[in-house]
Amino acid sequence: MKIGIDLGGSHIAVGLIESSGKVLSKKEVQILKEDENNIKDVIENYIFGAIEEFRQKGKIESIGVAIPGTVSKTTVVKSVNLGLENYNIVEALHKRIQEPIKIKNDAKCAAIAENTYGSIKQYSSSLFLTLGTGIGGAAIFENKLLSPEDVPGFEFGHMIIKHNGKLCKCGKRGCFEQYGSMKAFKQKIIEELELDNKIDGEQLLKVVENEKDSHIMQEIIDEYITDLSIGISNLINIFEPEAIGIGGSFVYFADILLPKLKDKILSDNLLFNKRESLIINTAMLGNDAGMIGASLI
Numbered sequence: 001m002k003i004g005i006d007l008g009g010s011h012i013a014v015g016l017i018e019s020s021g022k023v024l025s026k027k028e029v030q031i032l033k034e035d036e037n038n039i040k041d042v043i044e045n046y047i048f049g050a051i052e053e054f055r056q057k058g059k060i061e062s063i064g065v066a067i068p069g070t071v072s073k074t075t076v077v078k079s080v081n082l083g084l085e086n087y088n089i090v091e092a093l094h095k096r097i098q099e100p101i102k103i104k105n106d107a108k109c110a111a112i113a114e115n116t117y118g119s120i121k122q123y124s125s126s127l128f129l130t131l132g133t134g135i136g137g138a139a140i141f142e143n144k145l146l147s148p149e150d151v152p153g154f155e156f157g158h159m160i161i162k163h164n165g166k167l168c169k170c171g172k173r174g175c176f177e178q179y180g181s182m183k184a185f186k187q188k189i190i191e192e193l194e195l196d197n198k199i200d201g202e203q204l205l206k207v208v209e210n211e212k213d214s215h216i217m218q219e220i221i222d223e224y225i226t227d228l229s230i231g232i233s234n235l236i237n238i239f240e241p242e243a244i245g246i247g248g249s250f251v252y253f254a255d256i257l258l259p260k261l262k263d264k265i266l267s268d269n270l271l272f273n274k275r276e277s278l279i280i281n282t283a284m285l286g287n288d289a290g291m292i293g294a295s296l297i
């Protein structure tokens with residue numbers, strides 16, 4: 001059995017995973033505001049406790065950790081969401097854990113899981129994008145995750161799609177994630193419809209469903225789909241994937257957005273090699289994708 005750990009921006013999930021990918025047991029905790037000052041202790045202590053408990057259930061072969069940010073070998077180089085920089089998490093965990101430990105960027109972990117068990121399983125070459133607060137990405141070629149030596153790479157969210165566009169948290173301007181992320185979509189709706197900034201995802205989905213035929217909502221959706229299709233068609237032109245998997249909170253809005261996205265990519269003049277059809281599947285493993293993928297690294 002293996003351990004997969006997902007360090008989200010707001011939670012820690014530790015799972016005991018069978019070799020078939022089945023989650024045998026899972027422990028989860030929210031990261032609170034007051035945890036921010038001693039975030040490393042919070043992470044390490046929770047992981048130590050959970051693994052101690054899972055040891056009672058059988059032998060643990062290895063441990064993988066999905067990290068929301070940039071990683072290099074054993075170190076979290078930077079995670080804006082967790083407020084971490086140059087943190088050698090593998091070394092820290094080895095203080096009390098003897099089993100092999102590996103870490104990887106969370107979007108890459110989700111892509112590995114979706115390629116092994118989920119939405120892009122049947123395809124040997126595919127792309128996986130997480131559309132949520134930002135845009136994460138991974139490319140799979142001949143069933144292998146493409147990865148540069150020192151950094152995660154494949155930062156699809158930070159390709160520039162607009163000259164002198166909106167300022168991105170990475171410091172550049174006009175990045176794809178400033179236009180194509182679900183955060184960008186939600187922000188636009190909140191501004192245009194003058195909604196409360198604290199509206200949650202479920203309520204927002206209801207608003208979109210109820211208003212989808214109104215002129216204002218159609219305009220918002222059209223603008224979002226136009227930007228999203230530019231980013232994704234750029235990726236198709238580079239990788240020519242057999243299929244694309246999309247995860248993140250986009251999945252909840254897929255009934256409304258996905259048909260429009262496919263149609264836009266195919267009918268606008270965006271693709272170098274014209275296609276009759278396009279396979280874009282929504283992620284199947286949901287919130288467990290990062291954790292399951294981490295157990296596979």
Ligand SMILES: [Zn+2]
Binds near residue numbers: 168
């Ligand atoms: Zn950026």
